[in-house]
Amino acid sequence: MSEGAPTSREDAARLDSADPFRGFRSQFDLAPGLIYLDGNSLGPPPKAALARLQQTAAQEWGRDLIRSWNSAGWFDLPKTCGAKIARLIGAADDDVIVADSVSVNIFKLVSALLMDRRGAVAVFENEFPTDGYILQGLSNLTGSPLHVLKAGDDPFTENVSVLVVSAVDYKTAAIADIAAWEKRAALHDASIVWDLSHATGVLPINLARDGADYAVGCGYKYLNGGPGAPAFLYVRSDAGAVRQPLSGWMGHADPFAFGKDYEPAKDARRFACGTPPILSMSALDAALDIFGSVDMRAVAKKARSLGDLFLTLALAAGFTTVSPKPGEPRGGHVSLEFNHGYEFVQALIARGVIGDFRAPNLMRFGFSPLFLSYTDVWDAADALIDILHTEGWRAPEFSRRDKVT
Amino acid sequence: MSEGAPTSREDAARLDSADPFRGFRSQFDLAPGLIYLDGNSLGPPPKAALARLQQTAAQEWGRDLIRSWNSAGWFDLPKTCGAKIARLIGAADDDVIVADSVSVNIFKLVSALLMDRRGAVAVFENEFPTDGYILQGLSNLTGSPLHVLKAGDDPFTENVSVLVVSAVDYKTAAIADIAAWEKRAALHDASIVWDLSHATGVLPINLARDGADYAVGCGYKYLNGGPGAPAFLYVRSDAGAVRQPLSGWMGHADPFAFGKDYEPAKDARRFACGTPPILSMSALDAALDIFGSVDMRAVAKKARSLGDLFLTLALAAGFTTVSPKPGEPRGGHVSLEFNHGYEFVQALIARGVIGDFRAPNLMRFGFSPLFLSYTDVWDAADALIDILHTEGWRAPEFSRRDKVT
Numbered sequence: 001m002s003e004g005a006p007t008s009r010e011d012a013a014r015l016d017s018a019d020p021f022r023g024f025r026s027q028f029d030l031a032p033g034l035i036y037l038d039g040n041s042l043g044p045p046p047k048a049a050l051a052r053l054q055q056t057a058a059q060e061w062g063r064d065l066i067r068s069w070n071s072a073g074w075f076d077l078p079k080t081c082g083a084k085i086a087r088l089i090g091a092a093d094d095d096v097i098v099a100d101s102v103s104v105n106i107f108k109l110v111s112a113l114l115m116d117r118r119g120a121v122a123v124f125e126n127e128f129p130t131d132g133y134i135l136q137g138l139s140n141l142t143g144s145p146l147h148v149l150k151a152g153d154d155p156f157t158e159n160v161s162v163l164v165v166s167a168v169d170y171k172t173a174a175i176a177d178i179a180a181w182e183k184r185a186a187l188h189d190a191s192i193v194w195d196l197s198h199a200t201g202v203l204p205i206n207l208a209r210d211g212a213d214y215a216v217g218c219g220y221k222y223l224n225g226g227p228g229a230p231a232f233l234y235v236r237s238d239a240g241a242v243r244q245p246l247s248g249w250m251g252h253a254d255p256f257a258f259g260k261d262y263e264p265a266k267d268a269r270r271f272a273c274g275t276p277p278i279l280s281m282s283a284l285d286a287a288l289d290i291f292g293s294v295d296m297r298a299v300a301k302k303a304r305s306l307g308d309l310f311l312t313l314a315l316a317a318g319f320t321t322v323s324p325k326p327g328e329p330r331g332g333h334v335s336l337e338f339n340h341g342y343e344f345v346q347a348l349i350a351r352g353v354i355g356d357f358r359a360p361n362l363m364r365f366g367f368s369p370l371f372l373s374y375t376d377v378w379d380a381a382d383a384l385i386d387i388l389h390t391e392g393w394r395a396p397e398f399s400r401r402d403k404v405t
Numbered sequence: 406m407s408e409g410a411p412t413s414r415e416d417a418a419r420l421d422s423a424d425p426f427r428g429f430r431s432q433f434d435l436a437p438g439l440i441y442l443d444g445n446s447l448g449p450p451p452k453a454a455l456a457r458l459q460q461t462a463a464q465e466w467g468r469d470l471i472r473s474w475n476s477a478g479w480f481d482l483p484k485t486c487g488a489k490i491a492r493l494i495g496a497a498d499d500d501v502i503v504a505d506s507v508s509v510n511i512f513k514l515v516s517a518l519l520m521d522r523r524g525a526v527a528v529f530e531n532e533f534p535t536d537g538y539i540l541q542g543l544s545n546l547t548g549s550p551l552h553v554l555k556a557g558d559d560p561f562t563e564n565v566s567v568l569v570v571s572a573v574d575y576k577t578a579a580i581a582d583i584a585a586w587e588k589r590a591a592l593h594d595a596s597i598v599w600d601l602s603h604a605t606g607v608l609p610i611n612l613a614r615d616g617a618d619y620a621v622g623c624g625y626k627y628l629n630g631g632p633g634a635p636a637f638l639y640v641r642s643d644a645g646a647v648r649q650p651l652s653g654w655m656g657h658a659d660p661f662a663f664g665k666d667y668e669p670a671k672d673a674r675r676f677a678c679g680t681p682p683i684l685s686m687s688a689l690d691a692a693l694d695i696f697g698s699v700d701m702r703a704v705a706k707k708a709r710s711l712g713d714l715f716l717t718l719a720l721a722a723g724f725t726t727v728s729p730k731p732g733e734p735r736g737g738h739v740s741l742e743f744n745h746g747y748e749f750v751q752a753l754i755a756r757g758v759i760g761d762f763r764a765p766n767l768m769r770f771g772f773s774p775l776f777l778s779y780t781d782v783w784d785a786a787d788a789l790i791d792i793l794h795t796e797g798w799r800a801p802e803f804s805r806r807d808k809v810t
Contacts, residue, residue, distance in 0.1 A: 029463070029467045030467075031467075031468055036470060038470065038471045041471055042466075042470060042471045044466075044467065044470060045462065045463075045466050045467045050462050050463060050467065053458065053462050053684065054459070054462075056632075057450065057454075057455050057458050057459075057631070057688070058434070058450075058455060060632075061447075061449075061450050061631060061632055062434045062435075062436075062449065062450045062455065063436055065441060065443065065447060065449060065759060066443045066446055066447045066759060066761060067754075067759075068632065069632075074632060074633075100505065100506075100509065100679065101505075101653065101678060101679020101680055101681075102679055102680075103651065103653030103654065103655075103678045103679035103680075104505065104509060104651060104653070104678055104679055107650070107651055111546055114546075115545060115546060125665055129654055129657075129663050129664065129665070130653045130654035130679065132665065132667075133652045133653060133654055133657065133667035134651070134652060134653055136652060136666070136667050137648075137649065137650035137651060137652035137667065138650055140520060140648060140650055141516055141519075141520060141546070141547060141650035142546060142547065148665070218680075220680070226462070226466060226682075226683070226684050227461075227465075227466055227473065227474075227479060227680075227682075227683035227684065228479075228680040228681045228682045228683040228684075228686070229682065230682060231679070243542075243545060244542065245512070245542035245543055245545055245546035246508065246509060246512055246539070246542060247538045247539060247541060247542035248506065248508030248509070248535045248538060248539055249508065249534055249535035249538060250508075252534075252538065256764070257764060258534050258763065258764055259534065260530055260534070260537065260553070261541070262537075262538040262541050262542065273506060273508045273509055274505070274506020274507055274508035274509055274535065274636070275506055275507075275508075275623075275625070275632075275633040276506075276633045277631075277632075277633045277634065277635060277682040277684075277685035277686075278631070278632035278633040278685070279458065279631050279632065279633075279682075279684050279685045279688055280682035280683070280684045280685040281633070281682075283462070283684055349472075354470060354471060354472075356471060358663065359661070359662060359663055
């Protein structure tokens with residue numbers, strides 16, 4: 001446990017009163033009393049996002065209609081929204097667009113790299129599944145070999161051109177050293193596509209400084225952009241990957257010239273494809289404004305402290321974890337192992353503490369620092385420990401398995 | 406001009422009073438007095454779509470949060486929404502999903518077909534540009550030759566495996582005979598991917614009856630699903646294209662098993678990829694309910710009558726058209742040629758008549774039958790002819806070219 005960590009609820013309350021983000025919860029539309037430890041999966045709505053959605057729907061769509069492509073900036077939204085994310089990940093504004101999903105964006109970047117230079121693609125077997133699935137599909141289509149790596153394997157062997165890897169592991173929240181990985185990749189003339197889904201909005205990321213050329217990430221986790229919010233894609237301006245095969249009209253240098261030949265836009269917009277879902281993207285765009293004045297190092301520090309507090313209390317009660325221990329570098333969530341994790345998470349939800357379950361036995365809890373307090377986390381740990389001691393998870397109503405997430 | 410067509414505004418008003426859809430405009434949130442002839446580009450909001458969006462944002466996202474993947478049916482939305490579209494295009498419910506964009510969906514279907522059987526892909530040079538752009542990208546990635554056809558060319562030569570073609574031409578609104586094309590394709594063992602973007606919601610389509618196995622289409626035109634609404638994809642259950650390379654987790658048979666190997670879902674859901682934009686998709690889902698009780702043959706008949714009326718008056722005033730003439734089969738829009746079409750459309754907009762301009766010289770007007778009346782169309786033609794006679798398009802305020810659409 002880090003120094004100065006609370007050892008009582010009163011301690012936690014004292015930390016809350018000194019918290020630089022203590023005023024931020026009121027910017028979210030979150031039910032009073034709810035302890036939402038699933039912002040790593042679906043961030044709650046910033047009030048500004050709900051207001052913007054209303055404005056986009058009623059006024060821009062309902063009144064200004066087709067004109068809003070110009071007057072409301074819909075056409076530029078993938079870039080204006082991308083520029084807000086660029087500032088969170090240490091990228092130039094023009095190097096980031098918002099478009100499609102993480103899965104589609106991985107496909108675009110990896111296939112673009114393979115069009116520059118054939119070779120194998122690689123992914124760790126414990127990567128978030130969709131990253132591997134996409135590489136399987138791309139490998140089937142192009143014939144590029146796919147290497148599925150075990151933890152600790154050296155990916156940069158056997159003609160591997162592209163590695164897809166997460167900056168923060170979706171299960172453990174272990175953090176990859178981007179700069180170190182990039183140095184190793186450069187030695188082998190290989191490229192890395194970073195999946196920043198579990199990192200953006202909770203850690204300070206500096207892609208340009210760390211030598212990273214390619215990345216994708218998610219809009220609906222710590223960025224609070226709404227369910228299935230569009231994803232983002234980063235490509236450094238002087239990097240390769242000039243051509244990508246999902247060359248839809250929104251990536252054209254001049255989409256409304258309706259020219260016969262595809263001419264890619266010069267910046268990251270060449271990775272746009274079809275017409276973007278404006279309602280969803282507007283919500284994300286407004287949600288990002290919460291980060292406008294925020295120091296990401298302070299965000300990361302608080303996320304770590306909250307996670308350390310929860311983990312310390314959980315470990316003391318006998319839980320085991322796959323996550324880095326208190327005091328060690330870690331992303332915004334922690335995962336506890338429990339053989340009846342599904343039922344346990346249901347029991348927590350019944351007490352107003354929302355986490356999630358990942359098969360086969362992980363209970364995952366996210367510590368979004370912008371709307372969670374130290375006392376929230378104290379109370380969540382209290383509920384966790386009480387359910388453990390009373391075996392509250394054994395109640396029959398918690399075992400129904402009709403849920404998909 | 407078709408028999409019984411109005412020859413005065415009073416005639417038009419008489420047709421309105423007998424119109425089976427006369428009550429439908431009140432289901433849309435459309436400004437009073439506005440004559441919106443651009444529903445072929447962006448349909449206006451059904452009130453139910455705005456209400457649903459509010460519900461999805463405030464309650465499902467804001468209150469139920471992550472639980473809504475189950476409780477609000479988010480996970481099933483691509484299929485429930487797809488089933489509503491299936492009924493408009495003569496498909497089985499399980500054969501349609503809503504996902505991604507038209508561009509991405511074309512890529513999925515054509516690449517899936519190429520994985521079954523290599524060969525060339527083909528597209529007409531006057532096809533909607535993104536369709537050709539996507540085939541260019543896919544051809545660059547896979548090495549499959551791309552044939553760009555001129556009007557009248559036989560596409561089914563030289564080892565062409567897949568043709569992408571629109572059911573309704575985006576410029577002229579000419580209608581393709583789906584059954585006849587499919588018969589020719591079958592003779593050559595080729596497949597057609599139909600782009601239904603300008604057809605769905607305004608024409609009766611019967612894909613299964615007509616032997617069509619593959620199609621994509623747009624959610625934001627006649628389906629009124631909102632700006633950039635997700636697109637749809639149709640694949641007949643006993644057709645090929647079992648594997649597609651954009652194999653993201655939402656197309657997996659069991660996405661939340663988090664298995665290492667991609668196992669495609671058995672039905673059209675195998676063409677889903679990443680996490681879908683739920684806010685945008687919810688609006689589309691609610692918008693589709695307007696079609697629940699609608700006879701698509703009556704919709705098409707009214708669209709044709711409205712277009713015939715407009716075109717007859719425009720041709721009589723001296724305009725020329727690239728669209729099928731009054732009385733001929735035609736989709737929901739008509740295009741007039743005018744060398745200063747951009748300025749002309751601006752002049753119409755200033756009078757409350759919204760159409761659009763397509764370079765170099767086409768003014769396009771859509772006749773969505775669910776919210777337009779015969780008197781609307783009469784008045785629009787009146788404004789059109791007055792601007793022509795007074796040269797109203799020459800006013801300097803109509804020549805600013807800062808618009809992208």
